[in-house]
Amino acid sequence: MFHLRTCAAKLRPLTASQTVKTFSQNRPAAARTFQQIRCYSAPVAAEPFLSGTSSNYVEEMYCAWLENPKSVHKSWDIFFRNTNAGAPPGTAYQSPLPLSRGSLAAVAHAQSLVEAQPNVDKLVEDHLAVQSLIRAYQVRGHHIAKLDPLGISCVNFDDAPVTVSSNVGFYGLDESDLDKVFHLPTTTFIGGQESALPLREIIRRLEVMSILLHGDAAFAGQGIVYETFHLSDLPSYTTHGTVHVVVNNQIGFTTDPRMARSSPYPTDVARVVNAPIFHVNSDDPEAVMYVCKVAAEWRSTFHKDVVVDLVCYRRNGHNEMDEPMFTQPLMYKQIRKQKPVLQKYAELLVSQGVVNQPEYEEEISKYDKICEEAFARSKDEKILHIKHWLDSPWPGFFTLDGQPRSMSCPSTGLTEDILTHIGNVASSVPVENFTIHGGLSRILKTRGEMVKNRTVDWALAEYMAFGSLLKEGIHIRLSGQDVERGTFSHRHHVLHDQNVDKRTCIPMNHLWPNQAPYTVCNSSLSEYGVLGFELGFAMASPNALVLWEAQFGDFHNTAQCIIDQFICPGQAKWVRQNGIVLLLPHGMEGMGPEHSSARPERFLQMCNDDPDVLPDLKEANFDINQLYDCNWVVVNCSTPGNFFHVLRRQILLPFRKPLIIFTPKSLLRHPEARSSFDEMLPGTHFQRVIPEDGPAAQNPENVKRLLFCTGKVYYDLTRERKARDMVGQVAITRIEQLSPFPFDLLLKEVQKYPNAELAWCQEEHKNQGYYDYVKPRLRTTISRAKPVWYAGRDPAAAPATGNKKTHLTELQRLLDTAFDLDVFKNFS
């Protein structure tokens, strides 16, 4: 089915620049619009060769090599040395030769690759190529689904299948090699009994597929399975067919199916997307094999989901404590009578003369031996190095000790030229004969004027961050409800031709000749399913910037389980870093309790730092060390420029942590919420704290009150301070990075204003927002020398009032408190 070149092209460890070049060579100029970009670009990420989570073998090798480089094959040694020496993605990998068949000469050859590319004879070269191909399939093969825009996605976009130029010379193989027979490396099991196969057959056997294993009660239970089925045919979310295997033991813990679902089969959820469902009696292994083969073939042919319902039973209880006879007496009486499937099948085979009893028993004891040995091995010391081998699929990130390659972050600034160029593309329509809406023309015109004035608003700052990372080969994926236009109609990353139906253009993909691709995709109306999908995407793509945006930050709680169980504790539980970014629109703007709060208090509560312990502020790279130690980063930027920096920092950091950003709503259009290019030039950084820089900072000893705040309320505070003519008496310092807490910078701020009272001001209710997180940490910063007062709304059960007038009254009251210099007198 697959043309060799197409296949191999997809697997070739392209750099992003190569990718785009190749595609643009073959793309008719007039058609540089949404359709084609969409089909080509999303999946062609610049992830390194070894990304993915399935490379257990490599991990084992790496683990062994970390303990003793001589314990692994030379070729692996070379590979790991290259990787750890910082070889760029795609170049570190020099195919290891088959361990058993490789001649010493070949090993010597492999070793010599480290120094220079020597002449090698065709045979060895081709074997190496085949080995590379196999490894590439095994490790990156799951990307095919994303690379290959076959099936519904292209049907949807009304586009022709992808064809790739035939002059791409990866792996040095061509069609004439297809029927040559190649020795298989011992690192693969695709040969079965064979030690050599024709290349055509090797490729056939390497096709990957996605398999999900489910329990019956869960498959019919909470809606995430349903939500995932609805992702199955969406262009930017499809896996092009998953085989769902339901282990249907006909009971959910102690609950009968008739009490657990309203459909006859647990698998009926799959009917929503018309997936075929095979029910099979699991006591019949041959029937199970047959059904699984049909399912796999169906998936492979139609690239759609398919379900296998293994109807079986649970021989014992749900867990060690469970006595199933208490609640399912008749079922368990029956189960006790039931011969185990292995025994049943063995008896059948023996009766048919396929095997005899001693052969069967020998197989059993062989298998038992494997288990016993594995059990014994599981107790050895290896477990102590779990961190090493779990982190290995991210080469380039870690030193031999499993530590980050550096503990510093380069400047996240950009040259004026780059900023101007991105700004110009962001304010234009980079394809011809494309008519946009008049209102959008005005928006783009305004953007163009900002670029001329060397300023950015929020949307343009985001454009700058994304556009510049794309230039650096970073794939960017932004997913969520209505993200293409933006909930607040500020982004407009997908332009729609007003005259041609479904014709679109993504200017972000027209920035640079050799850029990485940009994927922006409106998701289904699910947070739980979609955020889970993005987390997985980020897990497999450490060099991509993967962002999920909530329609309103409030809505994240329908994905609370993904946040609680996976994002927050991912590294603590599984030694897995993850660089996912959550963009959560947040702000008290009188929009009522469902459209105001992303619940920052909840994210801050889940931070793993100690409120009562002052860290060593003199430590080198204090800020980066803090980031390395935290479980996630929580920021609330008050300027577009700082938002730009934190997005870029997320990728330029030498490690990955989830990043939670409370993003603005009204600030998107606030005339003061602009940043100058000057704040984004080379040498500039993300500011964890933005100190007061007005008159108060000039004569700090005159300052009576130092107000700390974060986010949008800053603009309310400065307006009020100006109105009250208190610019010399009250200093306002913004905490942009809430967690890890910037103890070092805040200590400086406090010390600068020796005569000032300290107060925290927030627009959120007292039990919400940042107060409970910030107050004890500020007190720790100053060794509890002064009180930290509170100016903000009272505690409340709901995140916001539904009454606009009440909202404004509350706001005025908190501003009154913030600027009444006598208000705390009676308490001190």
Added chain:
Amino acid sequence: MFHLRTCAAKLRPLTASQTVKTFSQNRPAAARTFQQIRCYSAPVAAEPFLSGTSSNYVEEMYCAWLENPKSVHKSWDIFFRNTNAGAPPGTAYQSPLPLSRGSLAAVAHAQSLVEAQPNVDKLVEDHLAVQSLIRAYQVRGHHIAKLDPLGISCVNFDDAPVTVSSNVGFYGLDESDLDKVFHLPTTTFIGGQESALPLREIIRRLEVMSILLHGDAAFAGQGIVYETFHLSDLPSYTTHGTVHVVVNNQIGFTTDPRMARSSPYPTDVARVVNAPIFHVNSDDPEAVMYVCKVAAEWRSTFHKDVVVDLVCYRRNGHNEMDEPMFTQPLMYKQIRKQKPVLQKYAELLVSQGVVNQPEYEEEISKYDKICEEAFARSKDEKILHIKHWLDSPWPGFFTLDGQPRSMSCPSTGLTEDILTHIGNVASSVPVENFTIHGGLSRILKTRGEMVKNRTVDWALAEYMAFGSLLKEGIHIRLSGQDVERGTFSHRHHVLHDQNVDKRTCIPMNHLWPNQAPYTVCNSSLSEYGVLGFELGFAMASPNALVLWEAQFGDFHNTAQCIIDQFICPGQAKWVRQNGIVLLLPHGMEGMGPEHSSARPERFLQMCNDDPDVLPDLKEANFDINQLYDCNWVVVNCSTPGNFFHVLRRQILLPFRKPLIIFTPKSLLRHPEARSSFDEMLPGTHFQRVIPEDGPAAQNPENVKRLLFCTGKVYYDLTRERKARDMVGQVAITRIEQLSPFPFDLLLKEVQKYPNAELAWCQEEHKNQGYYDYVKPRLRTTISRAKPVWYAGRDPAAAPATGNKKTHLTELQRLLDTAFDLDVFKNFS
């Protein structure tokens, strides 16, 4: 279809005692098992006549009456006076006569009902009866679905349809009245053009049905719609058929269906349960009417869900800010050309000669007038009294001012006789010829021994609370995954005959001759859908105790949205109280991060009290006032007796608040976690704080450290204290009710130990559990006079380690801190 008596029996405002009596009279003694109880009991709650949320008219009357009792009809005045005077459920309602047709004599008669039951003539009496019947249907009619165990629920239980004894003389009507014609009160619209109808026709028209309105993108989105469909045929969750109407505007905000779902129709989710789905073009009103009638008839005939997909369009944007042309230009070009449906249909009718143009225009202006007038009315002062009319469906709960009838709570203790009786039933099988499992016999025997020893464990304490409330006419409903047996196999509320398939027995329903019914139901494997269902159940049933138990407390976060959006802020947002109880198994027992924590910190963070403000401790009924002001109650009981009290208090309180209980796991079987009957006798109460009562309390001045804690860790602490022989030096005080915070009792504790350091000890990680909530409140209690130290685990990203050894090391470390009297010396 409905037999009059059956119908009316269901609508009769029975007290619980009557209900059970009636049923038991007709129940063959030998069959007093699960099946029949299940079919009869669940829905026959003792809710008052006016419960439910659909009685808008009554609310309007009540609101008007509250402002001026003379502004409403006399009969309403009488009714509300009776209600507010505390008339018991079902007796307050004296049918108001038709306003327009009622003679003065009839009004006088109605008025006289307040004083005594006079002789009245048959005509008036029958009219009153019909009026009652109509109101009962309108207000309580939705209970039919739950009352009538037709369809799948009885099929499942293999039981015959319910028949009710014919000697029940409710309403004074019998079959001979069916064809008599009755005048209709003006308070109903069921007459249409008719002002009088035969009783048979009145009853036919009064059948209720459940209708849900959905948007297309949401219907196919996050899984709660899917989960709800799976509830539709479950015995204790069915509504016996809901009509789902999907307003399908073919777009989700800015997102096309092809990007939002993988099924052709948004309604395909209903295929899971084989619900019929009608797609209809909404521009054809007659087709819509036809389809809706077919749907209603289908539901009425088969008592199953049915879906109407109204295929329509959205004329304007998603909201005021939305310009749909940006993203859906061709769709909106088409929409602009589209004549509005009203105009289209009017033109059709005019062309058919059904109406003429002036008639049409007159209808339009009539309707406009209604809208204009309603708009004008919406601006008047009435809105200020929203609290009054929203609370009205809970008669008996509020005074004229909308305040609770009292601000005190009676003793929640019980007499020895009652405790013993419940204990005996709980340790027996109250039906004959019923074989239980041997293991269960041992469990029941152990229970019996506890009863003899006048002690209870957790399961028995729960039994006592439930059983005694049932005696008092309180319907109890316990729902959740595997709740019948209990996740930890401790409850066993449903016994299973080991010899007869599906034969079960619920001893709780065999306690008293006139008891209220007990519903216990294993739910589907959904938290989101099921907790939402229970919340609604509790909303409509203020006099029922509705409990939802999580399988493990950890799992509540897949229902986070129900907790955040509805339970926590319900009263703040909608002036709606709700008495739902969440039972959340919680405790650090080395079970790993997914089976340890119910995240108490999250519930506490959402409490609406101020950490920095000490309330007036001298206020009368301080404890009840605190409960009245809070948004929910959070408790963690350390003894079964206290668990018993807090469950009973939940119903005996004069108002309703959600109750969050962290329930134990290992304590269920802990030999010290027992309570004596003495702690549950008349005069005993729920203890918000359990003070130290050992040697330390005898010589308080010798105490060096006062440890505060909550829940299970208490037993670890006392064991360790004993082992270290420090019973005189360290006092341990348990906070059982965390929120509202027991400032008053804790102040006494602190004052009792003048020489003691204060420390908070918890087994949870520092950023979790109770520390962040308790510490500032303890500091406020003592006016910040002393530090409050911390003994517990360090902050962490995950709720618990997955390593048992680490778990134990952490535990020992926190015990070491708790009992090392020098450990805080360097910090003070």
